[in-house]
Structures are given as C-alpha cells and as structure tokens.
Amino acid sequence: xxxxxxxxxxxxxxRLAVYLRVLATLADGGRSTVSSGExxxxxxxxPAGLRKDLSHLGPCGVRGVxxxxxxxxxxxxxxxxxxxxRACVLVGIGNxxxxxxxxxxxxxxxxxxxxLFDASPARIxxxxxxLQVRGLxxxxxxxxxxxxxxxxxxxxxxxxxxxxxxLAAAGVGSILNFAPVTLAAPAGVDVRKVDLSVxxxxxxxxxxxxxxxxxxxxx
Amino acid sequence: xxxxxxxxxxxxxxRLAVYLRVLATLADGGRSTVSSGExxxxxxxxPAGLRKDLSHLGPCGVRGVxxxxxxxxxxxxxxxxxxxxRACVLVGIGNxxxxxxxxxxxxxxxxxxxxLFDASPARIxxxxxxLQVRGLxxxxxxxxxxxxxxxxxxxxxxxxxxxxxxLAAAGVGSILNFAPVTLAAPAGVDVRKVDLSVxxxxxxxxxxxxxxxxxxxxx
DNA sequence: ATGTGTGAATGCATTCACAGCC
DNA sequence: GGCTGTGAATGCATTCACACAT
Numbered sequence: 001x002x003x004x005x006x007x008x009x010x011x012x013x014x015r016l017a018v019y020l021r022v023l024a025t026l027a028d029g030g031r032s033t034v035s036s037g038e039x040x041x042x043x044x045x046x047p048a049g050l051r052k053d054l055s056h057l058g059p060c061g062v063r064g065v066x067x068x069x070x071x072x073x074x075x076x077x078x079x080x081x082x083x084x085x086r087a088c089v090l091v092g093i094g095n096x097x098x099x100x101x102x103x104x105x106x107x108x109x110x111x112x113x114x115x116l117f118d119a120s121p122a123r124i125x126x127x128x129x130x131l132q133v134r135g136l137x138x139x140x141x142x143x144x145x146x147x148x149x150x151x152x153x154x155x156x157x158x159x160x161x162x163x164x165x166x167l168a169a170a171g172v173g174s175i176l177n178f179a180p181v182t183l184a185a186p187a188g189v190d191v192r193k194v195d196l197s198v199x200x201x202x203x204x205x206x207x208x209x210x211x212x213x214x215x216x217x218x219x
Numbered sequence: 220x221x222x223x224x225x226x227x228x229x230x231x232x233x234r235l236a237v238y239l240r241v242l243a244t245l246a247d248g249g250r251s252t253v254s255s256g257e258x259x260x261x262x263x264x265x266p267a268g269l270r271k272d273l274s275h276l277g278p279c280g281v282r283g284v285x286x287x288x289x290x291x292x293x294x295x296x297x298x299x300x301x302x303x304x305r306a307c308v309l310v311g312i313g314n315x316x317x318x319x320x321x322x323x324x325x326x327x328x329x330x331x332x333x334x335l336f337d338a339s340p341a342r343i344x345x346x347x348x349x350l351q352v353r354g355l356x357x358x359x360x361x362x363x364x365x366x367x368x369x370x371x372x373x374x375x376x377x378x379x380x381x382x383x384x385x386l387a388a389a390g391v392g393s394i395l396n397f398a399p400v401t402l403a404a405p406a407g408v409d410v411r412k413v414d415l416s417v418x419x420x421x422x423x424x425x426x427x428x429x430x431x432x433x434x435x436x437x438x
Numbered sequence: 439a440t441g442t443g444t445g446a447a448t449g450c451a452t453t454c455a456c457a458g459c460c
Numbered sequence: 461g462g463c464t465g466t467g468a469a470t471g472c473a474t475t476c477a478c479a480c481a482t
Contacts, residue, residue: 011473017420019230021399035441044401047441048475055443063442067253079421081427088419095321099314104275105416111423113466118274147359150423174426176419180240180324182263190429192422194413197324200307200395201236201299203227203411204369208300209226210409254463266465267453274465282464283460295457 012053013080018043019050027069035066052071082110087148089115089172091163092155093123093133096178102129111150115142119159136163143170150174157181164191207213228288231272232299237262238269239295253284264309272430282300300330306367308334308391311374312342312352315397319371322346330369338378355382369393376400383410 008016019178022042026034036054040047054060054067060075061067077083088111090101100106103117116133118124123137126133134142142148151167153160160179167175168189175191185191222394225233241261245253255273257265271285273286279294280286298310307330312399319325320335335352337343345352361367369385372379372394379398386394387408394410396402399417404410 006336008424009473012427013424014417014420015243017417018401018414022401033238037441038472046369047476048444049473052444052474053443058448064440065482066441080424082420086423095318096315100319100415102314103415106419109416111416111419149426150419152419154444156337164347173429176422179361182237182261183243184263188429190425192418192425194415194418195237196322196413197328198233198236198372199413200325200330200369200371201301202232202327203393203409204394205227205232205299205303206229206409206411207368210392210407256463265453267455270465271452278465280464281460282458283462284462345457368480392440 008056008079011054015043015045015050015053016076016080020082023069023073024078027037027119031069031190033066033068034072036061038149075090080216085110085112085148086150087112087114088146088152089113089117089139089143089146089149089167090152090154091117091136091167092140092153092179093118093126094156095127097152097154098128099107100129100154100178114146114148115139119155139163139166140170143167143172148172152176153183154178171177198211222333226277227298231275234262234269234272235263235295235299237264239292239301242292242295246292250288252285252287253291254278254304257412300316302416304329304367306331306333306365307369307371308332308336308358308362308365308367308386309371309373310336310355310358311372311376311398312345312347314375315375317347318370319373319397320350333367334358336361336370338374346418348400358385359389362386365393369395371395372402373396373397374413392416 009095010094019039022039026195036051040050057075057079060072090097090113093116101113113131116128116131117136117139118133123133149172150173153163154165156181160177160181161183164175164183164185167184173189175189177191177193180195183191238258241258255270255410256266259269300355309320309332312335320332331415332350335347336352336355336358338355342352343354347405368391370391372382374382376398379396379400380402383394383402383404385406392408394408396412399414402410
C-alpha cells in the first residue's frame with residue numbers, strides 16, 4: 001500500500017552514512033553535482049549499488065546529469081536523522097571509553113554524550129570534554145532525566161551484561177557494545193557489537209589466507 | 220580436487236573468532252564438552268549456522284555428544300593463526316590510538332604492537348604500555364626491522380591515505396583503518412575499515428525505525 | 439549522448455530439515 | 461535417543477543490463 005516500504009536494509013544504512021560523509025567533503029570542495037560513479041569510487045563501492053542504495057529514498061537525482069550535492073546531503077541527513085541531536089550515555093571510562101567520550105566524529109553527527117559513568121572511585125569526578133564522570137549509581141537517574149536513547153558500553157566483559165540490563169530497564173533502546181561478550185537484551189532493545197580484536201583477527205586471517213595465492217594469482 | 224577448499228567466508232571467520240572466545244570462558248569454567256546449541260546461544264547465533272561454520276574446518280565434533288572444548292579450541296586457534304604472534308604497528312597516537320595500544324584483548328590474541336608512531340613532537344617519546352612513541356620518519360625502518368605485517372591507522376582523516384601508502388610500500392599487507400575515510404591500497408594489500416560513527420548512526424537509525432512497530436508488535 | 443532508476447540475474451549467507459553416526 | 465554434518469531451500473545483497481528521462 002505505502003509507496004516506499006519503510007524498511008531500508010541495514011547494509012544500505014551503513015553505506016548511506018558513508019555517502020553522507022563523502023558528500024560533506026565534496027560540498028566543502030565547492031562541488032554542486034556528482035555522478036554515481038564518482039561518488040561510488042570515493043566511497044569505495046560499486047556505482048550500481050550506490051544507485052540502488054539511494055533508490056530507497058525515492059528518486060533524488062537528475063537523469064543524464066547526476067546528483068545535486070546539497071540536495072542529496074539534505075535528504076540523507078533527514079533520513080538518517082542526523083538533524084536531531086540524540087542523547088547518549090557511556091559506561092566504562094577506561095582508555096577506550098575516554099577516547100570515545102571526546103571523539104569528534106560523534107558530535108558532528110548529532111550524537112551528544114549526556115552522561116559518562118564508571119564504577120571506579122578514582123575515575124569519578126574526572127573531567128572529559130565538558131562532562132564529569134559520574135558513579136554508576138546515578139545511571140538510571142541521568143537516563144531518565146535526559147531521555148537518553150542510546151547507551152555505549154566500554155566496560156570489562158564481566159560487568160557488561162549487568163550494565164546492559166540496567167540500561168535496558170532504564171529505557172535505553174539502542175546499545176553499542178565494545179565489551180568482548182555477546183549481550184542478551186529484552187525484545188525492543190537493539191544491541192550492536194563492535195569487537196576490535198575480532199576485526200583484527202579477521203584481517204590477519206584474510207592476510208595469511210591470501211599469501212599462498214600470491215604466487216600464482218594470474219588466473 | 221582438494222578435500223577442503225581453502226576459502227572460508229569472511230562472515231564465518233568473524234564468528235569463529237567469537238566461538239574461540241566463548242570456548243575460552245567455557246574451558247575456564249571446567250567444561251569439557253559443548254553442544255552446538257549451547258555454544259550458539261552463548262555466541263548469539265543460530266545452532267545450524269554454527270555447525271555450518273565449523274564444517275569449514277572438517278568434522279570436529281562427535282555425533283550424539285557434541286564438541287570437545289579443548290579440541291575445538293586448539294583447532295580454531297590453529298586455523299585462525301592465533302598461535303603465532305603477529306607484529307603490528309599503530310600510527311596516530313591520539314585518544315583512540317592510545318586506547319588501542321594497551322587494549323588487553325590484542326595481546327591475548329597473538330597480536331603484538333612493535334611500533335607506535337605519531338607526527339606530533341609532543342607525543343613522541345611518551346610511553347604507552349612497554350613501548351615508546353616514535354616519530355613518523357622511523358615508520359619504514361621499524362616495519363622492515365620487525366617484519367610487521369599489520370598496520371593500524373588511527374590518524375585524522377586528512378593524513379590517513381598518506382600513511383596507508385607508506386605502510387603498503389613498506390610491506391605491510393593488512394591494514395585496519397579507524398580514520399573516517401575510504402582508503403585506496405594497491406592490490407595485495409587488504410584494508411578493513413572500522414568507522415565508529417557509522418556504527419552509531421546505524422544503531423540510531425534502526426532504533427528510530429523500530430519505534431513505529433513498537434505499538435503493534437504482538438505478531 | 440549521458441547518467442539515473444530499476445527489474446532480472448547472479449552470488450552469498452542463513453536457515454531448515456533430515457540423514458548418519460555415536 | 462541425541463547431536464553432528466550437510467544437502468536443499470529460502471532469503472539478502474550485490475551486480476548487470478537496459479529502459480527512460482534530460
């Protein structure tokens with residue numbers, strides 16, 4: 001019934017975010033239009049794939065010409081919801097947590113950290129960016145007060161599930177987990193995992209797998 | 220001709236690494252055998268999928284019983300190459316770089332940082348873990364001397380491509396890129412990208428997409 | 439002519455269902 | 461009986477090829 005099915009494939013969403021970034025640099029460079037081929041090579045994808053990705057937003061280019069940079073940028077910004085600022089809390093202020101807390105890439109994308117939490121008294125009170133690290137006991141209150149919808153977990157593996165439970169109970173609907181464990185969350189709460197050592201391991205494996213072919217790869 | 224085609228799908232490799240971690244905790248708990256169902260739920264995947272993943276290594280379970288924890292662990296360790304320690308260099312010692320430099324998860328997985336590099340004189344000489352940050356001019360020498368095969372890039376976006384070029388020229392075959400740009404590398408060099416803000420954006424999008432369904436999700 | 443938008447086709451990956459072995 | 465290993469089937473995602481608009 002509805003002309004545009006509201007479901008955009010996850011893989012596509014990830015690429016849309018990349019296109020948005022490339023478009024930003026193009027706009028800075030003063031470009032007003034781009035072709036799918038150009039945009040695709042800058043984003044490291046296939047041109048046809050890029051067009052298919054964009055087709056999920058409905059027609060947004062001009063045939064024979066290409067895409068208007070500013071127009072497409074606005075469209076992507078709106079679809080991805082980069083406009084509204086979304087409140088995030090971050091739990092576990094170790095090295096990685098500290099790094100994420102003042103990672104510039106987040107702020108410019110509409111993500112705002114409204115609470116940093118750690119269990120260790122040594123960390124509590126410490127300033128990072130323009131926030132002060134709070135004790136874990138304040139977690140629920142801050143989530144409630146700020147309406148934070150996103151939680152980022154950078155704790156040790158052992159306590160991650162407990163934090164996940166508390167975040168979910170507090171009303172956080174989306175969780176990004178950096179702890180090396182698989183988290184279970186109630187239905188309606190979306191958990192996404194980033195495992196840095198898995199990434200490295202895949203990379204290393206593909207590397208060692210490629211070595212044998214290095215000899216006779218002419219075929 | 221060859222009984223085991225040497226190509227394991229990338230998605231499978233990523234999960235094998237997860238299984239290996241789960242097996243480690245099981246072994247610590249004193250378990251000697253596991254069923255695919257149990258292992259799968261601990262890893263957050265489908266049991267049949269897990270069995271298919273493991274089938275790429277040839278038969279390694281006992282029908283009617285399950286998998287021997289230690290045996291499977293050895294097998295995975297060998298296939299993923301966790302045995303040999305692999306030398307890595309890390310370029311860009313900002314917050315994220317520093318966090319990765321002493322991230323415990325790497326060392327226990329066979330990855331050893333043998334060089335940390337930064338352009339800023341303020342960073343050079345600084346100790347992180349048991350290494351001292353070096354100037355970028357030493358990059359090629361260190362790669363050559365250590366035979367590092369893996370490079371991790373945590374620099375600002377503007378300089379990432381240049382670093383990528385230098386790493387590739389120096390003989391690094393695998394690059395893990397955290398900078399928010401799409402890197403181009405010569406054939407034979409494998410680049411893998413982790414974009415933290417893209418992860419967050421996907422998470423946020425899926426979250427906002429899920430909200431409408433929250434009303435009538437009973438089906 | 440040029441480059442988008444999109445059905446059709448291909449290739450991957452996940453899931454199912456069951457045969458085979460313990 | 462129970463659980464692995466795996467062909468068959470389903471569902472996704474990518475790629476191709478071309479119609480269509482400018």
